Amino acid sequence: MSGSTGRVRVADDPDGPGAITNRRGPEAAAQTADATGPGGGTEGAAEWFRGDIDGLRAVAILAVVAYHANLVGFAGGFVGVDVFFVISGYLITTKLVTESERTGRVVLLSFWAKRLRRLVPAMASMLIVVLIVSVFVLSPRELPRVAQSGAAASAYVSNILFATGTTTYFGSPTTENPFLHTWSLGVEEQFYLVWPLLIWGVAALAARAAGGLRGSRRRLGIVLGGVLVISFLISLGLTRSGNQWAFFGLPSRAWEFAAAGLAAIVVLPARWRRRGPATAAAVVGLLMIAGAVVVFDGADAYPGVRALVPTVGTLLVLLGGVELASGTPAPVSGLLAHPAMRWVGRVSYSWYLWHWPFMVFASALFISESPVVRVPAGFAALGVAWVVHRRIEDPIRFSPVMRRSSARTFGLAAVITLATLVVAGLVAWRGDVARTWPETQLLEAANQANDLTCQTFAKDAAGRVYCDGGDPDGSRTVVLVGDSHAGQWMLALDAVAADADVRLVSRWVPACPGIPVQVTNPLGLDLDCTAYQEDTLAMIEELSPDLVVVTQSATYQGRIAARDGAALEAEEQLGAWGEAYGSFVDTLTDAGVPVATIVDTPQLAVSPLPCLGRPTGDAERCAAERGDAFAEGAAIRDVEARLRAERQIPTLDLSDQLCDDTSCGVIDGDLIVFADRHHITTQWALAHTEIVRDFLERALAPAGAAG
Secondary structure (H helix, E strand, O other): OOOOOOOOOOOOOEOOOOOEOOOOOHHHHHOOOOOEOOOOOEOOOOOOOOHHHHHHHHHHHHHHHHHHOOOOOOOOHHHHHHHHHHHHHHHHHHHHHHHHHHHOOOOHHHHHHHHHHHHHHHHHHHHHHHHHHHHHHOOOOOHHHHHHHHHHHHOOOHHHHHHOOOOOOOOOOHHHOOOHHHHHHHHHHHHHHHHHHHHHHHHHHHHHOOOHHHHHHHHHHHHHHHHHHHHHHHHHHHHHOOEOHHHHOOOOOHHHHHHHHHHHHOOOOHHHHOHHHHHHHHHHHHHHHHHHHHHOOOOOOOOHHHHHHHHHHHHHHHHHOOOOOOOOOOHHHHHHOOHHHHHHHHOHHHHHHHHHHHHHHHHHHHOOOOHHHHHHHHHHHHHHHHHHHHHHHHHHHOOHHHHOOHHHHHHHHHHHHHHHHHHHHHHHHHHHHHOOOHHHHHHHHHHHOOOOOOOOEEEOOOOOEEEEEEOOOOOEEEEEEEOHHHHOOHHHHHHHHHHOOEEEEEEEEOOEOOOOOEEEEOEEEOHHHHHHHHHHHHHHHHHOOOEEEEEOOOOOOOOEEOOOOOEOOHHHHHHHHHHHHHHHHHHHHHOOOOEEEEOOOOOOOOOHHHHHHOOOOOHHHHOEEHHHHHHOOHHHHHHHHHHHHHHOOOEEOOHHHHEOOOEEOOEEOOEEOEOOOOOEOHHHHHOOHHHHHHHHHHHHOOOOOOO
């Protein structure tokens, strides 16, 4: 292959999040001499090199960095990770199949040793530095969580940690975690562990079967096809139910690697390796990747069917870059193989490692997630990435001493990993100790005083549990329902009800709306929420209270599903919310039970307790712009506001008490206002009982008398 995409050798080591390095360098001597070009026929004795793959890797990392920098137009930049997955599957399969066909075997220990030399030193250097810097940049409250994530990342299982957590890839507080990005490296390393075993097994069976290794590609194609179908079905099912394993888990991502593997072993006919078809395929592929970057966003159900777009697009670019029948590179391949693109592609692994911690620390220092803060941080990370690439990655990766012994490589990896775990343990210990220091006690006291535990639990005749408060012998009954955003008002309503001859029955569940809408949690459809909603409505009908107060978070968009569990588009989710809200109100009013509501609280950019505990944190810097604070959840707030106006529902809105004309503060006098990004403290709520009292009196007033 001539031109800038020249044919040099088969790719050997991982480069980029889940990628294989694909460049000229000190490792050339260790490359195979008889490679089979991906997507093409046997290349004979020549080694091969795809400069366009370095360029494609550059496209992927630029998309990811732009997305994390919050640049406009890159809302779907997270699909860059899918591009990396496909590149890895393509190159890894090529290498392993080439090795098995050339030598009749796959040397597993040698393969894994190469992966460890390539991945572990660079990863550990980032983890150790970031863990240490976290002590000086983040608050004591954040350190245990950061240490846990760092430890999981060092073992390449952070994707499992995040999949079993309570937050999503697209929302805080996960996005404040400097190790969030390591989830994809966990998926990759797990792929590197499993994939060679699969190809080794197929090669071993082929060697014993009729036709020997000549039929190994056909057998491998059948196996990969099976993996693709099963994994894609898993992905569809988990994505449909909103399960976080769909995004973070290898089983739901394996189909992307399998599809790439199939592309790597297929032999393209000569007519498909002409300039016209090859160029068309590459152009369409790049447009598909670009379209996903521009059109997709975090509110979309992902990966599922949508992941087909960047996956197929990447496959088209890879296949379009296979050497043309004429022996010249396709035009798009030459563009991707431009030296500047190849340079970015070569450092993509290091840049991926460092860009996100730089952005998280910059946001913590400047209390902003603006591109103005994050773009410079991303470029600063690129400089560090280049230094690490030259001084840590390559020297260890190409060390003759390490390359001569797989055992020595495994030993080095074990020592480095152990050192990282020790540092993570020390950082967690530092966080626990620092939380007892006098300067952090005010924040810890505010957190501890925000305990919403019910003081008196009770059960109705059907065994449904609720919190009994107010005046237990009151002549009137008020029921409070919703999620934790209802719970934050429980003590204030309890105090008012006790003085007003009112019994308060509180029934709320964290992350579960009180209205009958289907939602998901990180592990999928939240059937507990459905049971809670149904039982609560039945209890209300039996109690026949004088008033029901319903309130919940306005930030469920992205988690709202159809009643049968199917994923919904953004507008469909709003429609489902409005239908559930209206149905809840109408059902109760038709039964003669009035309904009132409390407008949801604003959402801060950062959690105030960690922010105030950071070295650069103070009340003014940790506050949020009013417009920004009400932007998150605005769509659901608008839906509810319209329904409240239509049905004349009594409403408590403390937005102007929580925020002035320009900002939403985190400290009011000597009170901390917010317990986290979206919950007010019970102390602040109790300090505003007079406003709550007025609301309750209006809501309980006879029909026509309420203001």
